[in-house]
Amino acid sequence: MPRGPRLDAPATLHHVMVRGIERRRIFQSDRDREDFLDRLGRIIQEGQASCFAWVLIPNHAHILLRTGPTPLAGMMRRLLTGYAVSFNLRHQRSGHLFQNRYRSIVCEENAYLLELVRYIHLNAIRAGLVKEMEGLDRYRWSGHSVLMGRESRPWQAREEVLSYFGAREAVAKRRYRQFVFEGIGLGKRGELSTGRESRDGGKAREERSGRGESRILGGGSFIEEVLSGAERIVRERVQLRRRGVDVEGLLEFIGKEMGVTREEILGGGRRREISQARSVFCYVCLRRVGLTGRQLSEALQMSPGGIHSASVRGEAFVRENGDLEKSLTSYLNN
DSSP, X not given: OOOOOOOOOTTOEEEEEEEBGGGOOSOOSHHHHXXXXXXXXXXXXXXXXXXXXXEEETTEEEEEEEOOSSOHHHHHHHHHHHHHHHHHHHHTOOSOOBSSSOEEEEEXXXXXXXXXHHHHHTHHHHTTSSOHHHHHHHOTTXXXXXXXXXXXXXXXXXXXXXXXXXXXHHHHHHHHHHHHHHHHTTOOOTHHHHOOOOSTTHHHHHHHHTOOTTOEESOHHHHHHHHHHHHHHHHXXXXXXXXXXXXXXXXHHHXXXXXXXXXXXXXXXXXXXXXXXXXXXXXXXXXXXXXXXXXXXXXXXXXXXXXXXXHHHHHHHHHHOHHHHHHHHHHHHO
C-alpha cells in the first residue's frame, strides 16, 4: 500500500518513533547519544518547537513534540540525516542506519499529552534498561531525568509539563513521579504507539475514508477534524507566511469582534468577555497561525501550560460560535 502524506501543521502534537534498520543499534556509546541529543536540541530550538518527552533505547528512540512554524518533516530530515552521517563516520560503516522513514502519529493533545509523556519515559523500564522508578530517575537518556531535575536539557519543555502537576516545583515533581509510577501497572498501552485508539466511532470512519492509516490518536471528532481541516489550515498558514503574520492586527480584530480592547486582551483582567477573547487569541495564534507557546507566554505573561489551556477553551468557544468562526476564517484568508 502506498504511504500517505504526512499530517503536519504548526502547533500539532506528534509522537515520533525512529528505529534502526533490521532492529540494529542506532546508539552504541554515550558519545552517540549525546550527538543525537545535541542535534535534536538545536533543531527543536531553531524550529521553535516544544519537546515534552523523549527516550533513547539502543535500537530506537521516541520523541514527543509540538511543532512550531517549521514542519516536522524538515526537522526530522535534518536530525536523522545529520546523525546517520556522523554515526557512520564515527563507527566506520556505510549504508542506511534507520528503518525506512520515521513513524509519526498526530495526537489529540488535551486527551493524550500527559499519557504520552508517561508512556514514553516508561520505555526505559519496559526495555529492561533500568529497574523500577529509582533507576528511571537516574537514567540519563530519558526526558524523565530532566523533569526530575537530575539532568539539564534547556530545549525540553520541562516547565510546561510540570505546570500540569502544580505551581510549586517540589510539589509538581512529586505528583508527576507518582503519575509515572502508577503507569507501570498499566502495562504496554499499544494504542499510544500505533494511533489505533479512538472514541465515539472515529476509527471506523477513519478506516472507511482510507486515509487514516493509524496515523492519528484521538477521538472520532478529532480524527475527522484533522483529516478534513488539515488542507484549510495549511492554506491559511501558507498565506500568512507569504504576507507576514500581523499579530497586532489580529489582536485588534479579535478585540473588535468580541467587544474588548487590545489592552484588555494583553492585560490580566478576569472579566468573562476578556478571558474569552484572550482564549480565542491563544487558540488562533497557536493552532492556526503557528506561533509558539513560548512567544505567547512573554506577550501575555502566562505560563506555557496556561497558554495551552486557554487555547483549548478558545477553540471550543470558536466552534460554538459559527459567526466568529466565519469572521476569523475570512480575516486569516484575506
